[in-house]
Amino acid sequence: MLFLSDNAATVHPALWDAMRAADAPDAPYDGDAISAGLDERMSALFGRDCAVLWVATGTAANCLALATMVQPHGGVVCHREAHIEMDEGGAPGFFLHGAKLLLAEGEGAKLTPQAIRAVIDPIRDDVHQVQPHAISITQASEYGRSYRPEEVVAIAELARARGLGFHMDGARFGNAVAFLGCSAAEAAGPVDALSFGFVKNGGMSAEAIVFFDTALADVARYRRKRAGHLQSKGRYLAAQIHAMLDGDLWLANARAANAAAAEIASACGERLMYPVEANELFVRCSSTERETLRALGFGFYDWGDDAARFVTAWNTREDHARALSAAIGNL
Amino acid sequence: MLFLSDNAATVHPALWDAMRAADAPDAPYDGDAISAGLDERMSALFGRDCAVLWVATGTAANCLALATMVQPHGGVVCHREAHIEMDEGGAPGFFLHGAKLLLAEGEGAKLTPQAIRAVIDPIRDDVHQVQPHAISITQASEYGRSYRPEEVVAIAELARARGLGFHMDGARFGNAVAFLGCSAAEAAGPVDALSFGFVKNGGMSAEAIVFFDTALADVARYRRKRAGHLQSKGRYLAAQIHAMLDGDLWLANARAANAAAAEIASACGERLMYPVEANELFVRCSSTERETLRALGFGFYDWGDDAARFVTAWNTREDHARALSAAIGNL
Amino acid sequence: MLFLSDNAATVHPALWDAMRAADAPDAPYDGDAISAGLDERMSALFGRDCAVLWVATGTAANCLALATMVQPHGGVVCHREAHIEMDEGGAPGFFLHGAKLLLAEGEGAKLTPQAIRAVIDPIRDDVHQVQPHAISITQASEYGRSYRPEEVVAIAELARARGLGFHMDGARFGNAVAFLGCSAAEAAGPVDALSFGFVKNGGMSAEAIVFFDTALADVARYRRKRAGHLQSKGRYLAAQIHAMLDGDLWLANARAANAAAAEIASACGERLMYPVEANELFVRCSSTERETLRALGFGFYDWGDDAARFVTAWNTREDHARALSAAIGNL
Amino acid sequence: MLFLSDNAATVHPALWDAMRAADAPDAPYDGDAISAGLDERMSALFGRDCAVLWVATGTAANCLALATMVQPHGGVVCHREAHIEMDEGGAPGFFLHGAKLLLAEGEGAKLTPQAIRAVIDPIRDDVHQVQPHAISITQASEYGRSYRPEEVVAIAELARARGLGFHMDGARFGNAVAFLGCSAAEAAGPVDALSFGFVKNGGMSAEAIVFFDTALADVARYRRKRAGHLQSKGRYLAAQIHAMLDGDLWLANARAANAAAAEIASACGERLMYPVEANELFVRCSSTERETLRALGFGFYDWGDDAARFVTAWNTREDHARALSAAIGNL
Structure with a gap:
């Protein structure tokens, strides 16, 4: 009776079926029809235009998303116990070329506008201190707490006011939506990019980076290849995501x-x-x-x-x- | 009748079976029994101790291997038309933190000791010029030519004499072995690390980095995680590799x-x-x-x-x- | 009556004289006789072999020194208010290719073995967390406190026991030695590299990186050039350092x-x-x-x-x- | 009778005088009055608004300028024998976070629109190949050849048409202007940034990065600090540049x-x-x-x-x- 983690659970049968169904010749990388269909599927789910990139891990999803928002000399405000700070082996430092994580406090690993301001307001606006370029929150948080839609909106407003990008690590996004009883769109709120996790939720090897600012996706495509994350048989990843979206699996x-x-x-x-x-x-x-x-x-x-x-x-x-x-x- | 590439071919049935057989709870990442068995399998195949890391792409395999041999201020000698130079979206620059590819000539995209010396001998031994730290060759080459065992040995001797690491991109290593009619060990020769490709050869999403210098693998493990390439359900990748090795598939x-x-x-x-x-x-x-x-x-x-x-x-x-x-x- | 900082004070007359005396043709970069003499001068001062590189800023000195001890996937233990954390614009992230600063507590911005252990002992020895590769302390500290020789030794012992590099930011090293009334060697203790600051102490544009592990200097020379810090008329920097050492100015x-x-x-x-x-x-x-x-x-x-x-x-x-x-x- | 290089020549007396004149307390870094006056001086010289940053070396000038135009996944078109390719110890790889130099041919180390197109036209517009983000030329070239104003304009037009940044390495910019008999503005043409070299021309340790696109300078200021190139006594560098501009020295x-x-x-x-x-x-x-x-x-x-x-x-x-x-x- 294992309650260790959801990250090594078995794969849902529907995903196996979908992968087998994808086992026919098609264009390599993300040129196949299955990959090409993801934008439309996610746009329908979220009710606004989005561009979707599959990757194999949440770490890659988070870091590729952030790399589109943060210059190497900038910083990302996140919780002191955020996954990107604690458990990704320094991946943000790699993908963001040395950008810094600026650590905020908050009950249950959740951020608030107040907690974020406590970090960024004391930063002198000069070249000696790393300036914030983005905010990253985790939905649901590392302690299993979910942001209410209005809490996401409040952080988004702060981000907009300060000119910061806004990213959501949704390794357990589905669990947050299920708990909140709201729509996916409401749970994501006005973030610029969402790491929509499927691996912990019955997937095998596919996560989606959902860019609501589609210009960011154009950058991320280059960065994904450059990071060795553009699989040549991407249709097997795309198929997993489609299967997850089918009937809201x-x-x-x-x-x-x-x-x-x-x-x-x-x-x-x-x-x-x-x-x-x-x-x-x-x-x-x-x-x-x-x-x-x-x-x-x-x-x-x-x-x-x-x-x-x-x-x-x-x-x-x-x-x-x-x-x-x-x-x-x-x- | 498609002859576009082998990189999007379908997956061999034995690999599907192996992945399904792996679909039971186990430890996450590479802590599972299937992943743990890879070192022994590959050591048996190559007849010497090796440490094996799975990754999802050849680009990741090549760059993670090279990152263990090349400091950021160093360079990698490779052919002007090598995959790492032409087709990896600048991934070596990313994984090697700005290290430089030093481009050599050679018929059929194959290097020779002479061609390598033509590149490295004129490099002044001072801080103004990027010094070579490693050599990378492709077996079989980008033009489908295979290095004879003695050709690999000759390059290895040069590498050793100059204190350079030696990496082999084996995206089509199996095809080279099949052509040469020699053993895997002979086709790899005394390289320090081999990117042993399976995706182009009937795999779905698993390549093996085979480190013959096992100390390099200890570094690569950190770099793999840091690059977002440590999948949490790694057993599905390991299972593909095992299936490939079973009966020399x-x-x-x-x-x-x-x-x-x-x-x-x-x-x-x-x-x-x-x-x-x-x-x-x-x-x-x-x-x-x-x-x-x-x-x-x-x-x-x-x-x-x-x-x-x-x-x-x-x-x-x-x-x-x-x-x-x-x-x-x-x- | 200005007490703002020592970092913009005027230049000591002896240094002007030394720079003017250096105003004759000589080899460029660090190939001149004045630069070449620094190793011997510093070895005499510290009573052990050392290799010396001049650079123009303390930030460059600190980061180039650390870059020789810390791999990109590693971390540096330093005080939460250390200059490298607070005031260098993220330079460690740049020079160390995304390595992480691991922040420790300590009265008066001073570290202790206990405070360092409190940071590094909880780090799981796995690839998901950034492992420490070095320790950096500031002598005198950012709050003007000086480490006693035995305090430096105690940290050095911890560093050695854990296999960590040990760096000292000596932007105000002279002030520490003057306060402690000990020798330079005692104030530096068994560190691997010292950023010996002169700019705050009457210099114009010269700091010395003193490597007591001279193999590190061989790496740093490449990194200095690569960072654009190898001035072509380096003799004017070397001359400042000589003048500072003359008669213990x-x-x-x-x-x-x-x-x-x-x-x-x-x-x-x-x-x-x-x-x-x-x-x-x-x-x-x-x-x-x-x-x-x-x-x-x-x-x-x-x-x-x-x-x-x-x-x-x-x-x-x-x-x-x-x-x-x-x-x-x-x- | 030395004809080795201009890079180690002595310092012009007027610069010594200017540095000594600057030897009074002032604000640190670039907050002093002398540094603050550079924008106006250069704007007057070039007849258009510009923002000026001093740095100590040409390598730093070139790389900081390019870093504002080139994303880490992009490339810089330059001549095969350009200083940034041949003699900067891989600094572009460091400052540009692994971006690639795309090497073009050209007589006398000069580029032409045709030579640039020969490099960039064959690049497939996909993520597998590094896309050009900027062009860099050297005025006068590494073989002592000067671009005529109309030649610079022609390259600028290509750059604009392709959406590329345009940088000029002016380590010997003065020599080019002197040869061409034109104005500095004509010799620089419509580049986005110029590394205006003074060290080879009688300076001690000051080069100017002249940004004609002043938004780029706002980025470069952070990058300069982050690279350890923001000297605390910057006024001595600024003074050298002022002295060089006085009476067109x-x-x-x-x-x-x-x-x-x-x-x-x-x-x-x-x-x-x-x-x-x-x-x-x-x-x-x-x-x-x-x-x-x-x-x-x-x-x-x-x-x-x-x-x-x-x-x-x-x-x-x-x-x-x-x-x-x-x-x-x-x-």
Whole structure:
């Protein structure tokens, strides 16, 4: 009964079918018909023109998106515990040619206009200090919290007022939309680019960079090739994304993961470090309690000395979730 | 009847099976058992210890390999028409942080010790000129020519004498081995790292960087993550490589492609710009002749004004190859 | 009566003389006799073999030194308020190709082994997090505090134990030596490279990078050229450094600056935010008090809302220092 | 009697005077009054608005200028023997973050629209090949040839038509103007940025980047700091440039150097590899002849096996030039 992460879950059957269906000769790279259809699909989903690039990883998606907004001498405001700061092996420094991450505070790894201003207002407007060029937020956040549409709008307004690009890391975007009960467009708000994640949500190897400012996509295409991320058989990635969009599979998968998380959360009460607004739970429990859970067959990560992290996925079995819920209730 | 490229051919059924077989929970990234088994497989194939990293593209494989051998202020000697120079969108400049490609001449896009010395000997040993740090050759070359084992050894000796790293771009390594009729170890010779390509040879999205100097692999692991190339579900890439190695499928596929190329070559006579030593043919023919071939249903690229390029793949049908052979004979 | 900074003070007459004396034809770049003599001079001063490169700025000195110790995928542990983090316009990101600064805490902008361990011990030893490659400290620190020789040794031991490079930003190294009353060798301790600053200490445009690990210098020479820092008339920079070393002018200048600072400090009592161990004073005073001082003709920077920063220089007049001391005493 | 290079010549007395005159307290970096006056001076010289940044080296000037025009994934068209390609230690790769130099042919190291088109027209407009972002020419060229105003205009028209930036490396710009007998504005033509060199023309350590597109200067200011090229006592650099502009000293110095070169050229006849249009001579002569000249006390560089390079400077003595002229005549 594994609750380690959603990032290694199996691939949804519909994606296998779609990839097999794509297994016919077509143009290489992103010249195939399947890749070419992505712009229209995403534009329909988001209700505004967008340009879509597939890549294989969230790290590549985030960094290629940011590279279109940030000059090498600039900076990106993000949360101190953002994935781009903590878990991407310095990829932003590579893709952005040494640009700097400017770290902001915020409960549950969420940013607010106030927190962003606390970082950028003290920066002297001179060449000795790195100037902000963009803001990046994570929807849902690294602690499984979702930005309400009005919160995204508020940050977008600050970005616009300060002339900053605005990027959303949506590695678990589906989970946020499922929790918020709003549209994808509302959950993304007026960002310039969204890393729309599918790998954690039942995909194999395809993420979408959705550029709402399509001029940025024209730059990103060159950067994607230059970073070795333009696969020659791109149709297999595009096929995964199409399959995810068909019948809103991405949303169904996310709802399933969220439901399992909610089932577990119902037993956690005061143990929860953060409200559960996606598919991750951060649960206070002692090392003895964690031993107890592991003895019962549950797999998960320690989160510091006094807590555990549980992540559900699109294919988490209901009986596993109920069992974990019960086990936590019995601690 | 498509002879455009092998880079968009369909995926071999055995690889689909292997990927489906890998579709069970396992550790993320390269922590899974399938990825972990690659070192042993490749060490067995090459008869010496090696460390293997999977990546999704040949560009990433080449550039990550070179980045372990070349400091940002150094240079890489390669052929003027090498893929890394001509067709990777400046990726070496990105991955190597501005290191320079030092371009050498050579028939059929092949380097020789003499051609390499012609480039590096005139470089003044001072800080004003970029010093060579590595040599990169392509096996088989961009014009479908294969290096004989002794030719690789001769370049390796020069590399060692000058303290240079030695990399082999093996996007079509299987085709070279199939042509040479030698072992993989002999075709690779004493290089430090080999980009062992599978995508053009029936793969979907997996290439192997084979480090014979395993200390380089320790650096490459960090660089792979930093470049966004560490996929979280890496087992699907590793599974493709295992399937390719099983029963030497890579060699069988390459032989099939080469056989189709040889069939076509048999009709070309003096039209051939280069001996056919892999699965690519560069065939002199006028625009009228190309029109004729296209009218007969053959797809291929023009190569300048007076030639055409035909590429066969693992799945090129024998009747297609025969038909093309006949059509060229009839021109 | 200016106490704004030492970084724009006038040039010491001995340096003008030395530059004029160098105004004869000689080999360009660092091929001249004056540049060639620096290694021996510095080796004599520090009592161990060293290799010296001149550059025009402290930013270049720091970053070129660090670039020899830190791979692009690595990190540099430094204080949260270190100059390389706060005031170099992102230069480390540029020179180190995206390597990351790992920020540590510490009173008075000084690091301790404990503070460094607090940063590096939690870094997971995997490719997802940026690994430390070097430590950089500032002697004297950004708050005018000097590391005692045993403090430098303790950090060096940690660096060695962890396999990290060790760099010292000595923009005000002379002031530290003057305060500590020890030798230059003791104040530098076992660092691998020292940015030995002269510009703030009466120089015009010359800083020395002193490499105690001379293999690093061989790399730095290429990087200096590549960064456009190899001046063709380098002898005028080398001449400044020689003049500074002649009769320990660097130490005399630093003592003069420190003495002026001590004079002012003597009137500050509890107002001092940090002990004065070099030529900088951070003095608590209200905005009204600062107005009073400015009305008396003193120039200085505000330091936040409740303090002022005063910096003395090699040429600070004694009567100015006494006047400021008296004025602060009268507040 | 040295004809090695102008790059290590002594400093003109007027510049010493100007630097000494600047030796008073002022604001650091480029905040001083002397630096602030440069825009106006250069705008007057060129008859159009420009923004001026000082730096210490031509390499920094060239690369900082180009970095404002070229994205990291783009390229710069330059001559195969351009200084940025041959003699800057890979600095363009560093400052431009891996952008590529696209090498064109041309007699005497001069480019023409035709030569540029021969490079850029074959570049496929796709992401696999590096696209040109700018053109850089050298005035006077690396072989001492000067572009006529109409030649610069023709290249500028091509640049505009293709949306490319246009940079001029003017390490010997004064020599070109002196030869052409036109205005500085005519010799620069409609470039976007000019590296206006002074170091080779009697300066110590100051070159000017003259931005005619002043928006580029706003970017370059950040990049200059980030590259460690913002000296804290910048007024000593600015003072050198002012002194050079006073009474057109730059032009007088260049004329003196050119006159010496012309004197020598008058004896060379068919020996000249290129017309002498600045202060460099490339003279065919055998190794025996070179020995003869050296035995007579002349210092110069060999240029390959069958030629010698002679460079005159602002302070080349007339009797030395006459002596060399005579000696060559006597060969």
